[in-house]
Amino acid sequence: MATLTYVYADSTAVVGPLATYAEPHCYDLCELHAGRLVAPRGWDVVRQSVDPEDTGPSSDDLEALANAVREAARPTTVVEQAPEEGARRGHLRMVRTPEEQ
DSSP states (O other): OEEEEEEGGGTEEEEESOOSSOOTTEEEEOHHHHHHOOOOTTOEEEEOOOOGGGOSOOHHHHHHHHHHHHHHHSOOOOOOOOOOTTOEETTEEOOOOGGGO
């Protein structure tokens, strides 16, 4: 897998390691298409080699993931008050049934 990025100002297409985050003008390519890529006439193609041993998550990636999981697991306290009878919520209104009165 590789990521293709265009640098329009330099008329350059860059094929490099798989990006770790999405950008609007980056495209992920399979190995076959990354190897066959050709650019428009007058453009250069820069191919950055991918180190197969460096394709896994780094310790920074794992720490960021652990922090995100901790944050998501942190309990939140939300206190909701019951609406008063006849109270409006948008276009709806709560009306009690005779059994509830």
